[in-house]
Amino acid sequence: MHKKSFVWVFKAAAFLAVLFVTLFFLQRLLMPKYMSDIVEGALTAEYYEETTGHEVLFVGDCEVYENFSPITLYEEYGISSYIRGSAQQLAWQSYYMLEDTLRYETPRVVVFNVLALKYDEPQSEAYNRMTIDGMEFSKTKLDAIKASMTDRENTLDYLFPILRYHSRWSDLSAEDLTYMFGKDKISHNGYYMRVDVRPAEGFPEPDILADYTLGSNAMGYLDKMRTLCEENGIALVLVKSPSLFPHWYDEWDEQIAAYAAQHGLDYFNYEKLASEVGIDYNTDTYDAGLHMNLTGAEKLTSYFGRYLKENYELTDHRADPEYQSVYAEKIQFYDYMEAVQRKELSEYGEIVSY
Amino acid sequence: MLFTSYSFIGFIAVVFLLYYLFPRKCQWPFLLAASYTFYFIASPSYLLFIGATTVSTYMTGRRLDALKETQDAYIKANKGSLSREEKKAYKASMKAKQWKWLLGCLLFNLGILAVLKYTNFVIANFNGLLQMFGSGGQISFVDLVLPMGISFYTFQTMGYIIDVYRGTCRAEKNLFRLALFVSFFPQLVQGPISRYSDLAKSLYERHDFDTRTVAYGLYRILWGYFKKAMIADRILTAVNAIIQNPDTYQGGFVFVGMMFYAFELYADFTGGIDITIGIAETMGITVAENFRRPYLSKNIKEYWNRWHITMGTWFTDYIFYPISVCKPMLNVSKASRAKFGDFIGKRVPVYLSSFAVWFTTGIWHGASWNFIVWGLMNFVVIMISQECEPLYKKFHNRFHVKDKRWYGVFEILRTILLMSSLRMFDCYRDVPLTFRMFGNMFTHFRLSELHTEAFLELGLTGADYALLSVCLLLLFAVSLIEEKKGSVRDLIFAAPEIVRYAVFYVLVLSVIIFGAYGIGFDQSQFIYNQF
Structure with a gap:
């Protein structure tokens, strides 16, 4: 190579290096942090900070990350578990969350909340972002992006999020600087805690649908999830969390029950089992019947934990020193957050920090 | 493909790299392939129209050149035997032939543009007239494609063929080279309307990678x-x-x-x-x-x-100059001067041409x-x-x-x-x-x-x-x-x-x-x- 050409190539490479480093920092700055608002957006990334393995994995939407408490499962049964759930996490996203998890560990039981099966097509860019942005780069992430994108979205925007979030330059706040390279923990093994109470109110009558058949795309991913579990020796359990809204039609329930029966899976509809679990929609929900609050989630977890303990050979990690020390911290954080939320509730009448 | 779309940016990046990686003699054929690919991605049906315009322009250009060569050869061969009037008459007959070819080509190319771009406009106006005169009937609109940049490339080919007719440039002998002139992809999106004499040289030239x-x-x-x-x-x-x-x-x-x-x-x-x-x-x-x-x-x-x-x-x-100096316009000018005087007479051709x-x-x-x-x-x-x-x-x-x-x-x-x-x-x-x-x-x-x-x-x-x-x-x-x-x-x-x-x-x-x-x-x- 000519000396002149070499110098030119060197300068161009140095320029590009400086440019890309700047863009990297700007990307970190401009990406939403989900720390003080819509904290659900931070859930996906927290999984990668885990230091211990998990024998039970929950996948699904808000009906898992607000309704099951892994800390309760550990405290009561010694079960190590994690929730890989996000707001409106669609069936294919849950599949790819499972696939992503298998890159790091192989749980014994996977619990999938079936509500998301009502959606057969990509729904919302904002929810896609909250679920996918936090995933570490892998082929699985690429597949999740492809499966999830709405019409106006572009793969490149996911791979280089600065192309999507550049317009936040005028909305930047101190939070963006504070959490540029590290975030606070907001979940408890994926569980999003709320201690406030808002009793259930009336909901509109469910719409009459033209067709109650669950979509083939969503069901196809349920099938893929089942196959993946079978290939990895994992038991798949289907659940429908207790909730008064959105409506879970009997016709959908029958299809899931039939699917479970056909493939020898357990399926529990806790909407129907709510009274057996002990759910009281006047005290156990923080948003009028959509999601459980802490007491509701602990009741449900306690009930479901018994099933797990009785049906699967799950290790009681409470005797394991490694888990003891890790979970001691987790429990401390869990109790701390509960105390803070209760304090805020009594002082301000609402939770302001979480 | 919009200029601001990722796909366009990716497309030009790939074209740029390959352009300099290919042997220099393959640069312009590669650009032609890239331009047609660009058009194909926009819509395969567009190729039909740009292809038709290119072929008609090429054939007419070649024919115009051939007529000119025939004329030159004939005059050269009969230099001594042709009187001035015979030479003039022969040239006029050849020019008339060339004019027919030119007119045919312009009508064909402009016809494509007119049909695709203005049919529904004409129908809408006709429907308006029908409504105005109380007729209940309406003509349905036609679903037509409007190829990207059709106005630009049509006018570019028209300019080229008129230049060949006028003798200000020679007709391109290679169909594919002309096709590149018509379809050069960066200017297909929104122009400019290039002249063959301005663009051709650098378009077909071989280029080394030059950092500057x-x-x-x-x-x-x-x-x-x-x-x-x-x-x-x-x-x-x-x-x-x-x-x-x-x-x-x-x-x-x-x-x-x-x-x-x-x-x-x-x-x-x-x-x-x-x-x-x-x-x-x-x-x-x-x-x-x-x-x-x-x-x-x-x-x-x-x-x-x-x-x-x-x-x-x-x-x-x-448009302006040809109309200003065409025979009918000169006649109108003359008549206006005679009837309304110089002040108005000299303005008539300018006003009409403008x-x-x-x-x-x-x-x-x-x-x-x-x-x-x-x-x-x-x-x-x-x-x-x-x-x-x-x-x-x-x-x-x-x-x-x-x-x-x-x-x-x-x-x-x-x-x-x-x-x-x-x-x-x-x-x-x-x-x-x-x-x-x-x-x-x-x-x-x-x-x-x-x-x-x-x-x-x-x-x-x-x-x-x-x-x-x-x-x-x-x-x-x-x-x-x-x-x-x-x-x-x-x-x-x-x-x-x-x-x-x-x-x-x-x-x-x-x-x-x-x-x-x-x-x-x-x-x-x-x-x-x-x-």
């Missing part, structure tokens, strides 16, 4: 994206809010919309041309300039010499009465301005303000306002509404309505307005420097190397961070790629 040429091109591309993404697409939100809601935004906001649209159109069109020229430049190809700081013009005539230059010169060379030019300019821009009236309004304004020339002279002789700086600024602002008000025909949905809103701008003007909150309701935030102001100031500063000192790019390249890198760095980051693109912005097509 490439860097020059990249700067031009970036500057285009700066204008398009940071100004045009950002201000578009406010423009749309105003012009799509004429009942809400009246008076002062009609003026705001008019000015915003003027900025948008300028940034959009010149930005697109910068990208086109820049892409070509990175491959060593020189595409004609299409703008020379039109918003610094002091009168409308100067404005049209600086705005969409290739279109203006095309209409002048291929009318034809502006009518065509209007309809070229779009199949709608808005564009036709816009073209004719330009005609009216130019003619009035021309007729008022003696008055201006008297005024300047008396007041001596012509050389004053403030008067120059006044003239520039006057031209901007005049041209922007004519551009209102682009904005509102029909001609009556445009006239109504133009009047409304004066009758309903309330300064108190132009408050901050009202501006923020146009879909832009305070930060957007601040950014727009900075960008427009920068654009203005660059225009002024270019007007007084020449190319800003040359100045940057003459500065220390670190400055060059710093400018490039700031431009790239600015476009990526502050550009109005992607989800959250309604990405607009380049305004001119519909033509």
Whole structure:
């Protein structure tokens, strides 16, 4: 190579290096942090900070990350578990969350909340972002992006999020600087805690649908999830969390029950089992019947934990020193957050920090 | 593929790399393949139309050349035996043959454009007439494709074939080379309308990778994206809010919309041309300039010499002059002089030719009465301005303000306002509404309505307005420097190397961070790629 050409190539490479480093920092700055608002957006990334393995994995939407408490499962049964759930996490996203998890560990039981099966097509860019942005780069992430994108979205925007979030330059706040390279923990093994109470109110009558058949795309991913579990020796359990809204039609329930029966899976509809679990929609929900609050989630977890303990050979990690020390911290954080939320509730009448 | 789409940026990156990786002799065939691929991606059906236009132009060009060669050979062979009259008669007969071929080709190429672009316009007008005369019958609209850049490439081929007919250039012997001239992909999106004699040489030439040429091109591309993404697409939100809601935004906001649209159109069109020229430049190809700081013009005539230059010169060379000097026009001129005297007689051909030019300019821009009236309004304004020339002279002789700086600024602002008000025909949905809103701008003007909150309701935030102001100031500063000192790019390249890198760095980051693109912005097509 000519000396002149070499110098030119060197300068161009140095320029590009400086440019890309700047863009990297700007990307970190401009990406939403989900720390003080819509904290659900931070859930996906927290999984990668885990230091211990998990024998039970929950996948699904808000009906898992607000309704099951892994800390309760550990405290009561010694079960190590994690929730890989996000707001409106669609069936294919849950599949790819499972696939992503298998890159790091192989749980014994996977619990999938079936509500998301009502959606057969990509729904919302904002929810896609909250679920996918936090995933570490892998082929699985690429597949999740492809499966999830709405019409106006572009793969490149996911791979280089600065192309999507550049317009936040005028909305930047101190939070963006504070959490540029590290975030606070907001979940408890994926569980999003709320201690406030808002009793259930009336909901509109469910719409009459033209067709109650669950979509083939969503069901196809349920099938893929089942196959993946079978290939990895994992038991798949289907659940429908207790909730008064959105409506879970009997016709959908029958299809899931039939699917479970056909493939020898357990399926529990806790909407129907709510009274057996002990759910009281006047005290156990923080948003009028959509999601459980802490007491509701602990009741449900306690009930479901018994099933797990009785049906699967799950290790009681409470005797394991490694888990003891890790979970001691987790429990401390869990109790701390509960105390803070209760304090805020009594002082301000609402939770302001979480 | 929009210039601002990732796929387009990816496409030009791949084309650029392969262009220099291929052996030099394969560069132009590769560009042809790239151009046809570009068109194929846009829509496979487009290839049929551009292919037909190319073949008809090629065959006619070859035939015209052959007739010319036959003529030259015949005259040479019979040099001694032909009388002057026989030679003249022979030449005339050959010219008539050439004319037939030329006319056939023009009608064919223009026919494709006319059918695809204007059929539904004609039907709509015919339906309007039927309705006016109380007929219940209506003709259904036809679902026709409108190939990208059809107006540009059709006019480009027409210019080429007329040049061959006139003998100002030789016909291209290689069909594929001509196909590249017609389809060169950067200029398919929104022009310019290139002349064969200007573009051909650098288009078919072999180019070595030259860092300076490439860097020059990249700067031009970036500057285009700066204008398009940071100004045009950002201000578009406010423009749309105003012009799509004429009942809400009246008076002062009609003026705001008019000015915003003027900025948008300028940034959009010149930005697109910068990208086109820049892409070509990175491959060593020189595409004609299409703008020379039109918003610094002091009168409308100067404005049209600086705005969409290739279109203006095309209409002048291929419509204005031929009509002005054609036999029927000379007869009309003669008759007018005899009947009305010299004053009117000498104006008739100019007026008629100008009318034809502006009518065509209007309809070229779009199949709608808005564009036709816009073209004719330009005609009216130019003619009035021309007729008022003696008055201006008297005024300047008396007041001596012509050389004053403030008067120059006044003239520039006057031209901007005049041209922007004519551009209102682009904005509102029909001609009556445009006239109504133009009047409304004066009758309903309330300064108190132009408050901050009202501006923020146009879909832009305070930060957007601040950014727009900075960008427009920068654009203005660059225009002024270019007007007084020449190319800003040359100045940057003459500065220390670190400055060059710093400018490039700031431009790239600015476009990526502050550009109005992607989800959250309604990405607009380049305004001119519909033509």
